[in-house]
Amino acid sequence: MTIASAPARPVGQLLRDWREPRRLSQLELSIQAEISTRHLSFVETGRSRPTPEMILKLTEHLDVPLRERNQLLLAGGYAPAYPQHGLDAPELASVREALRLVLTGHEPRPALVINRWWELLDANAAVAVLTAGCAPELLAPPVNVLRLSLHPDGMAPRIRNLAQWRGHLLEQVRRRAEQTGDERLVQLHDELAGYPGGREAAPRSANVVLPLRLEHETGELSFFSIAATVETAADVTVEELVIESFYPADAGTAQRLRALV
Incomplete structure (x- = not known):
């Protein structure tokens, strides 16, 4: 199983980079993910550290591919959640x-x-x-x-x-x-x-x-x-x-x- 190295950028910035191209406001994403807009804003600006559960919840609503979900977890200081086996495994x-x-x-x-x-x-x-x-x-x-x-x-x-x-x-x-x-x-x-x-x-x-x-x-x-x-x-x-x-x-x-x- 392959484990990628952690991205250099903070997880909050990476989450914002996924949200903005989808043309979702913080309010719209917070409603979908059932969290407060204030909390999401703090996560994106780095004032609050998201839990792995929060990262996975946000990436689910942002339709982030599994490879990038693992990268976001690594950026947040957590282990990847999804395995990556070779096709011959x-x-x-x-x-x-x-x-x-x-x-x-x-x-x-x-x-x-x-x-x-x-x-x-x-x-x-x-x-x-x-x-x-x-x-x-x-x-x-x-x-x-x-x-x-x-x-x-x-x-x-x-x-x-x-x-x-x-x-x-x-x-x-x-x-x-x-x-x-x-x-x-x-x-x-x-x-x-x-x-x-x-x-x-x-x-x-x-x-x-x-x-x-x-x-x-x-x-x-x-x-x-x-x-x-x-x-x-x-x-x-x-x-x-x-x-x-x-x-x-x-x-x-x-x-x-x-x-x-």
């Missing part, structure tokens, strides 16, 4: 089994498991349809699926609607970076933004979703994706897992997939 054996069932059950359609930073943790055989032709160095672990998608030596040359798909992915990273305050995500966004390919909003059309339109030797493959998470996670690693499943956006793609995989 015995404690997560049932989670691994469930993930593998989802991935294999989704074939012949591509599906993969990623973490908070879009690093590839597992995938089914059909993902090879997406990654065909990518440079070997981009496929060496740890694989970042966004880098693999947008890098000039990755999938980018095969993505027919690259500007739209790139804009969609950059917006996802930007939003998650703002939600978590994670510097690694900020750096990832800056790296991806430096790749060529343009950036466009999805055009208004008859499409109900933005498809990933990918060139393939058998013809164009068109996908849309659905992401799933573990809603009841009480472990940092498990909370950050995302299963991204790709589905054919048209009948032609479905037929080609059945023949390919």
Whole structure:
């Protein structure tokens, strides 16, 4: 289990940093958390030291991810409340089994498991349809699926609607970076933004979703994706897992997939 080092900033300032982007006043948060506004003000200014129970209550109402809840507890002088096991740890054996069932059950359609930073943790055989032709160095672990998608030596040359798909992915990273305050995500966004390919909003059309339109030797493959998470996670690693499943956006793609995989 990984234990992070304590942040340098006081816990009150960190709580305020989580409250303000959510556009919650001290009054609104204090009502939700059933504490006095005066007490919350004292906590944020450092005049009062919050208990671990108070920190957890506030972070629950602020929808703070488990990783950052542990950081706030450390800043307050307390031990982390949520474990963080490696995905290969015995404690997560049932989670691994469930993930593998989802991935294999989704074939012949591509599906993969990623973490908070879009690093590839597992995938089914059909993902090879997406990654065909990518440079070997981009496929060496740890694989970042966004880098693999947008890098000039990755999938980018095969993505027919690259500007739209790139804009969609950059917006996802930007939003998650703002939600978590994670510097690694900020750096990832800056790296991806430096790749060529343009950036466009999805055009208004008859499409109900933005498809990933990918060139393939058998013809164009068109996908849309659905992401799933573990809603009841009480472990940092498990909370950050995302299963991204790709589905054919048209009948032609479905037929080609059945023949390919």
